[in-house]
Amino acid sequence: MRTFDEALRELAAMAGADAQPAHDDEHVRWTLYEASLPDPERRGVLQDALRGEANAPLVSAVVTKALELVPDGERRQWVDLLPPGPLRDFARVRATELGIWESLAAGERPVDGPAEIDAWSRWLQLRIAEQLDSVRLLEELSQAGATKRIRRSARERLRLLRAS
Template sequence: MQIVSLAFEHLAEALRTDPIDESDEHARWAIYRAAVADEALLGLIYEALKDERESSLASAVVVLVLERTERSRHAEWIDILGDEHRGFSDRRSAELGILEDLMSERIPMVMVRDSLGEWSDWLQLKIAESVRISDVLEFVSREGRTKRIRRIASESLRTV
């Protein structure tokens, strides 16, 4: 019985990795994680994930890919996952959309004020690290959920 798909084998070959224990999901994760950094390998990743037997591993890889692909392609990646494993990827896709819209100033400050408490720690941290809008950073530096988020927002505010 073949443990991994032919697409995964091609992925490992494309990365020129040493042979791995294909039954070890941590070893497969390392291959996927390295491959995601190379946009030319996304097609192979997509095909390999269709046959990935560890749904939690597939979900983690999809989330990595979402962070590196256009929002318009998120649904096709999320569709690889079974219905019971789409929740986290759906949420991350939505969060990435909020981050993109915020960075492009398509989200009004009133929405930030009204929604920050509902946004995940991950999204708040990404906002603190990535957004360069002083009103947003000032608000997050006061109202961010954790000390770390507030500190990073304050530090980012100084560079705006």
């Protein structure tokens, strides 16, 4: 495992950037971390950097973004980069809901009804309302979504699906 400084230097070298500005400025580190996420070759180095990163909100932002990009089986290791507490709890829920989202989008998962939908976060409900083509779920969300925005988005998506 690399130290924070070693990982940061390696990430900077991989990106063709200077490590010193990244070391001194969290905004530069965010840019470096964000640029590293899409590249599976850099993710191990990135994880080492995040283990030494002192800025917890920055780590949380990177982890949350990583959860969208990595396969389901790798999400736990990203969540575990966060210290126990609210940031990790949030990331754990997001990782779980991304798994739900992916299985729904692939048509691989049935929904157990309104009680299950009520347990989903507003983020997941809105994502489904805006992106999924399941008439059954959209009808449910159009009636019982957690917010007006979710209900309106589900109704609009249903309208578009029925018009096509």
